Amino acid sequence: MEQYDRLYRLYETVDTETLRAYQEVVDLFPPLSSTVALDQWERAKTELDERKAAVVERFPEPYAELAARLTREEAFTALDLYSKYGRTVNVLVLDVDETLRSAGDTDNEIPRHTLYLLTEFHERGVPIVVCTGQTLENVKGFMIQGLGNEVVSSGSMSIVYETGNAVFTPNHGADTKRLLYERLDPVIVETFDDVRGRVLSAAPDSVRHGCHLQGNEFNVTIKPNAEVGSDAAVAVIDEAIRYFCGLIGESLAAAVDVDVADPALFARTYFATDPEIAAVFEAGGVAHDGDLDSAPSEFLDALRRLDVGYYEGDAAELVSLELDKPTGVREALDVLDIGDPFALAMGDSKSDLRVMEWLADADCGIAAAPSHASQAVLDHVNARDELVYEAGEASTVLHIAYGMELLAGVEE
Incomplete structure (x- = not known):
């Protein structure tokens, strides 16, 4: 219960809303060529560092990062999930359309905040498996545009495309492209x-x-x-x-x-x-x-x-049916050499549901879905951990997964 008590005290005694606002400025609006913009960014960075230092004086160090990124509800959800499963997410399995991005709410682009968090996971060594019904060229194009070629070609990102027909994982030699449909x-x-x-x-x-x-x-x-x-x-x-x-x-x-x-x-x-x-x-x-x-x-x-x-x-x-998303995801995990996965799977359709059900049956992951997902997906997600988010707000669940990792680093 000590972790819960500390979280209560953190969100009761620290102005976490202002702290998150400064963190967002620093994360999403980096220094620009304009002297005025650079000065504003530097002031925000200084204020952020001072506020985090004040938190570290009273709480374990990861709590400063927790307070700067997660809302109170996100933090307690992260702790609930970590307490329930005793593990942190070691791979992201992500649908794109109407999951990371939404035609009605994000102009069909992945929001900057979501992209930033994906980059953070990448830098922390968490592989990303993009699992989509789209063609390879389409998904490569917008992922490179959003995350950069360095991330997409890093060797720790895999693309399961055409709903599991093939898997593309750059920098893996003969396994870079596995054409699963050739086995049918x-x-x-x-x-x-x-x-x-x-x-x-x-x-x-x-x-x-x-x-x-x-x-x-x-x-x-x-x-x-x-x-x-x-x-x-x-x-x-x-x-x-x-x-x-x-x-x-x-x-x-x-x-x-x-x-x-x-x-x-x-x-x-x-x-x-x-x-x-x-x-x-x-x-x-x-x-x-x-x-x-x-x-x-x-x-x-x-x-x-x-x-x-x-x-x-x-x-x-x-x-x-022999080449569905779970088949593609398993191939991707094999190429990425993730032998003991605990995945965060996010999706909205019945093809994504199959991934979620496989993870649940194997006890190797958690599932999340947007509120406009198909009813079967929502039923599954609500029955498991209730990780349902509003359209265009995939970052909410990514924050929770990030919080699980932070909390795991705190000694009781």
Whole structure:
């Protein structure tokens, strides 16, 4: 209880709000060429150092850093988690879109405060695994822009891209790029190739003219030409998912080379186990009531190895269940030589949920999600540690993980 008592005294007796304000000025507004700006920064730095020194006179040294960076609620949450698990986070596993950044709240950029904290973790030797459905070039581009090439190419950062199809970890020789999709059954690869080749050319006019194919290495992802989230984007992606699921069934039937009476109906029926997809089918009057028990076993077995992602107004995507984010994360941890991980996983979708569930089952991490995450993700996160944050505020959870490390360095 001594740590809790000290935290109470710290936040009761120290003006931590002002201390955090000075820390933010020093962190996010470094010295500039302007003499006036430099003078203001130096005054803030002096005041910060003096206030931290005053805290160190009364509390263990890490408490000055704790008070300068964490709110009272963040600090107590950090202590609760450290007391519960007895470990600190030794790897970050981070989704990007609608997790680190949010189109509605951060202009689709990762906030500076979040980027600063990621850099701090990197400098403290905590590897970062970025785990996304995006293409490698896209995610490399904005991570280099935000963190710098030195961090991205350091050898302690890995990118799991296309929802686990491949892993890119610079400066690891032959393991720098692991193409996991090359290990799949030829039937699955053939299905993906056929869907990719026909997905737009055989599509209804509204889909063919209203969508484009994302430039993935393996996944087949349809994106709207209209602004993501707009009414037009919602309408065209809904139309696309109705067509897309049927096309997958037809391509799969050809790949397994068996006689299937209505492969499109079987596929729509299978994918309609997702309530969101079922609702889109129903809204469009598309049948999804096939008798899966009557489907050939070869077809049904292969179908169960596929998944379709539906992201309202954003994308329709074909993925392999054998290459999900947990698979990619495990490969990344292997390349990074993290044999005993305790990860902080942050995400918002069902693909991120699979990572969170794997960490929970293996007792090797904690999970966090934005408040707009899918309900299944929120249910999992709330049932575990209630690490839910507002859109654009991923730094809140990163502060908590940072606080766990600081508290671990305090002797009882």
